[in-house]
Amino acid sequence: xxxxxxxxxxxxxxxxxxxxxxxxxxxxxxxxxEERVVRAIGGERDFEVxxxxxxxxxxxxxxxxxxxxxxxxxxxxGAQDSLRRAHRWKMAAPGxxxxxxxxxxxxEDVLFYVRGGVNGFLQLNATAKEIVDAVRAVARGxxxxxxxxxxxxxxxxxxxxxxxxxxxLHRDLxxxxxxxxxxxxxxxxxxxxxxxxxxxxxxxTVKNHLYRMKRKIGAHGRLEIVDVCRQHGFLA
Numbered sequence: 001x002x003x004x005x006x007x008x009x010x011x012x013x014x015x016x017x018x019x020x021x022x023x024x025x026x027x028x029x030x031x032x033x034e035e036r037v038v039r040a041i042g043g044e045r046d047f048e049v050x051x052x053x054x055x056x057x058x059x060x061x062x063x064x065x066x067x068x069x070x071x072x073x074x075x076x077x078g079a080q081d082s083l084r085r086a087h088r089w090k091m092a093a094p095g096x097x098x099x100x101x102x103x104x105x106x107x108e109d110v111l112f113y114v115r116g117g118v119n120g121f122l123q124l125n126a127t128a129k130e131i132v133d134a135v136r137a138v139a140r141g142x143x144x145x146x147x148x149x150x151x152x153x154x155x156x157x158x159x160x161x162x163x164x165x166x167x168x169l170h171r172d173l174x175x176x177x178x179x180x181x182x183x184x185x186x187x188x189x190x191x192x193x194x195x196x197x198x199x200x201x202x203x204x205t206v207k208n209h210l211y212r213m214k215r216k217i218g219a220h221g222r223l224e225i226v227d228v229c230r231q232h233g234f235l236a
Contacts (some may be wrong), residue, residue, distance in 0.1 A: 004018075019045075020046065020067075020068065021046050021048060021067045021068070022046060022047050022048070022067070022068045022069070022070055022099070022135065022136070022139045023047075023048045023050065023067055023069045023070070023072045023117050024041060024047050024049050024050065024069075024070050024071075024072055024135055025050050025051075025066070025069070025070070025072065026038060026049060026050065026052070026072050026074070027071065027072070027073050027074070027085070028052070028073075028074035028075075029074065029075050029076065029189075031122070032050070033101075034051060034074065036223060037072060037074055037101070038051060039128070040127075040128035040131045040132065041072075041131055041132055041135060041211060044132060046172070047132075047135070048067075057137065068095070068097070068139040068140075069093060069095060069096045069097070069139075070096070070097045070099055070135050070138055070178045071086050071089065071096055071097070071098045071099070072098075072099045072135065073098065073099070073100050073101065073102075073118075074101040074102060074124065075100070075101070075102040075122070075124075076102055076124060083094065083113070083118070084118040086098050086116070086117050086118075087116060087117055090117050097119045097120075097138040097139055097141075098117050098118045098119050098120075098138070099118070099119065099120045099121075099122065099134055099135060099138050099144065100113060100118045100120070100121050100122070101122050101123070101124050101126065101131070102123075102124045103121045103122065103123050103124070103149070104121070104149075105148070105149075107152045107153075107155075107156055110145075110149055110152055110153065111156070118140045119143060119144070119196065120134055120137065120138040120142070120143055120144030120145065121144060121145045121146065122134050122144060123146075130178050148159070155159065155161060173216055173217045173228070173229075174216045175213060175217075175229075178199075179190065179209055179213050180207065180208070181199070182195060182210070182213070183225070183229050185198060186222050186223075186225060187226050187228050192206045192207055192210070209227055210222065212223070213215055213225055
């Protein structure tokens with residue numbers, strides 16, 4: 001990028017920041033962490049930083065017309081109290097976004113925080129630039145997470161899709177929950193033995209399921225089972 005383009009890009013960013021302010025509430029479990037976070041974001045002209053001691057009776061200030069609000073929670077694993085407060089605040093101010101510094105690694109913890117209202121995750125030792133960029137991203141409505149966390153979420157929803165029963169398939173075709181769970185595996189071309197191993201079943205049990213499924217929907221084979229279910233909207 002040449003100097004003129006860089007200057008134009010910089011001017012554009014300054015203009016954007018001038019027109020949109022972000023009020024950032026910082027809740028850190030330790031004074032040293034709070035100090036580091038405030039030092040990282042305090043110099044940004046479009047940020048108004050408010051720390052724990054400045055919060056009056058646990059209430060948010062009313063945002064101005066061109067303001068966004070981000071709650072930044074910095075924790076080494078004890079964010080539950082802050083999340084409860086965040087939940088109350090989000091109920092009162094639905095536009096509030098929450099960024100957590102202190103990245104969970106287990107799917108149970110990731111889901112716990114997402115359900116608790118967290119919009120983004122960042123390492124506790126993130127650089128000043130990473131923190132500033134993440135605050136701006138969640139303020140814009142974006143989600144922030146690591147590649148590992150993203151993979152966890154994809155695997156979780158894949159498993160949920162396999163386990164979640166379709167009321168339409170049960171109503172229209174009479175397929176049970178277990179029978180429906182077999183459909184995505186048939187789509188992948190798994191053998192009876194592989195399907196049996198996936199669900200910790202015997203191979204004969206899988207064969208029995210497939211036999212009953214074919215009789216219920218009038219299919220002559222595994223592929224036809226998949227086609228019929230797709231026609232009923234079970235598969236994309």
